[in-house]
Amino acid sequence: MQNIVCWIINCFELLGQWATHLFERTGRSALFLSRIFQSIPFAIVRPWLVFQQLYSVGVLTIIIVLVAGAFVGMVLGLQGYNILVRFNSESSLGTMVGLTLVRELGPVVTALLFAGRAGSALTAELGLMKTTDQFSAMEMMAVDPFKRVIAPRFLAGFISMPLLAAIFSAVGIYGGYFVGVALLGVDDGAFWAQMQKSVDFHEDFMNGVWKSITFGFVATWIALFEGYDTVPTSEGVGRATTQSVVHASLAVLALNFILTALTLETN
């Protein structure tokens, strides 16, 4: 009897610990975000810092986005053709490839790749800086690490994501075009005409752009916060890097569902 009571109390204690920890971290991450916003003007007047980060966050991610986009588009073309040809409607392959890439796959897959390639690097970098007390050293020299280190990285991630998503979608559509039109013999004119007929500029294209902006914001925020909030040990940096990728990916997938549900409801 005594054992069971003890066990129940233990359970509650663990639950309480978990809940407090969760609220603490949520609160810290919100404060972190507000400090980033305050520091953004200082990053804008030093564009060189942002350029450096644009290189490591954006330029170095292009290759993986190009390759992934081309292959995803090619698979969409191949798979879509095989399904549509059963209904004799392979001419609407353009619709399928265009809508899927612009609305869903472009922003989401790019955000996942971004979290894996750029987000993990940001977390590991910041985590190591914290572990080696570089932030304290900066503060000692009256350099605000938010203005000097974090805000430029945030801006770079925020700018890169929509551009990367657009590159992904464009390359993917040409990948689908290559498989569908050049290899499988879908009519060239029908491919583009059907696509233009069904992809609406405001409803679909802008929706994709908004999604990619949101995902860029969230993925960069999570990556930077996980890095800044690392337990300053080598194990802590490793865990923070893993968590950064996992949390950012889950956040992107969940947000994607919410955003899709919200935008589909209106029409």
Next chain:
Amino acid sequence: MTRHTLEIWVGVFVAAGIAALFVLAMKVSNLNTVTTGDTYKVTARFDNIGGLSIRSPVKASGVLVGRVSNIAYDDKTYSAIVTLSIQQNFNQFPADSRASIYTAGLLGEQYIELLPGAEDDYLKDGDRLLMADSAMILEQMIGRIIADKISE
């Protein structure tokens, strides 16, 4: 890496991103076919609009000349009032033109087809089309055919 090469790469990245956005906007979406110019509005009264909705196409001889911009129900005459926004560069429709609701394909989306009349005056903003044919409702047609068969 020197500052110079880094800036070149960032420039290439940003240019590629903007070019991709541009390609998506112009080549993939319907931006260049969207009616951006001025439009004028005319209304038409239908007994039944079927599956017509806002933003449905308005066509003349099969060519897109405008879109449906509003649909309202008039509970005095028990009919639907549809507002058509027609592009300003097609402003020479005779005032007695006829609007009919057709279906693209057998079960496709519904649109309004304008049939030009013979009057010398042209349609202008705020006019009402006096002749309007309602949508063909497939169920009603099938019902009628079955009723005919039974009465035979």
